[in-house]
Amino acid sequence: MASENFVRDPEPYPAVAALLDADRAEHGFVMNLTRVWAHQPDVHRAYVTLVTSAADAAGLSMRDRGVLVTALASTMGDGYCSIAWGGRLADEAGDPAVPVAVLTGTDEGLDERERALAAWARAVARDPGGTTPEDVERLRDVGLGDAEIVAATVYVATRLAFSTVNGALGARPGAGLRDAAPPEVLDAVTWGRPIEDPAGS
Template sequence: MSFLSEPAPTPRVRALYDADVRDYGYVMNLNRAWAHHPDAHDALFELLGAVARQGGLTMRDRGILVTACAATLGDSYCSLAWGRKLSEEADPELAAAVLAGSDERLSDSERAMARWARQVARDPNGATADDVQALRDAGHDDARIFAITTFVALRMAFSTVNDALGSEPDDELRESAPDAVRDVVTWGR
């Protein structure tokens, strides 16, 4: 499940677990780790939501950003979870392609976002003004570029905590991911 033991069952921990059961039908392994600081979990997701709204990021946009980022980081948990979500917004083959690093089925705008998410995840210090200009050329203004970048960086923080603390993808999560997504996610735990 994770390298940490479960925290004492406080009302905040129970609320986090109850939300998982309500939303997913089970308590996610990663939230057993985040239960050590439920307020940090909630604050992070409030900020992610605010950034996504400010940037006008659709669920499909978020799916592309997270799958491109998670695959680059080698995060199997988020790759499976968001591969499933992107499959619902598009189709399993598109989600599997983005996870595998192929953007052929994406629009120019989406292709630029996926490339940028991989750049930010792989080597943020290697980003150039030309990389940002490619986002502008694909139709993203500076406010949206800031939102995309911040969204990816916050997702990296979430992935880093989960991965470093050994959160393994849940059996239920693996089973719910489409075959095409499950087949391509060969990295991580």
């Protein structure tokens, strides 16, 4: 089914079909943001390579990534990634209260390292030119070396770019994403583009 994105669905040539099929295999539906990125499969592949390389270089666990993305997405007002990664973080933590705390900025249930990561993601998303040496020192205090701090910042910045493309081109969270997310996460996310009606995906 066609999405409500601002760009039309691309023609299903092999590279596009492969992206859509990967979504169906992983999620059981095609995400609206994938329909946007399917216009540029090579660019999408380069993005995935960069963001994965940055996460690996920073030593980020999947839970770390969930903390960073939910923190930055909520700060920039991206409802799509707030819901998607809020759900992933709930799975990693085994408790939907954890992503809700990050989404709402209380950070309850996070350890000191995770709190520092969340604070850094928010600072970069809010005003990258306003960060301070003290902000970086907080990351050192929880065990990150300078090379890891650079990589973690690349991860955050790359995720911000991804969210920017999705938002600018009208990608809305689909009904499939809504159905997969914990109700607590859905209730917490009051920003961004509205969830697509149940007829969407």
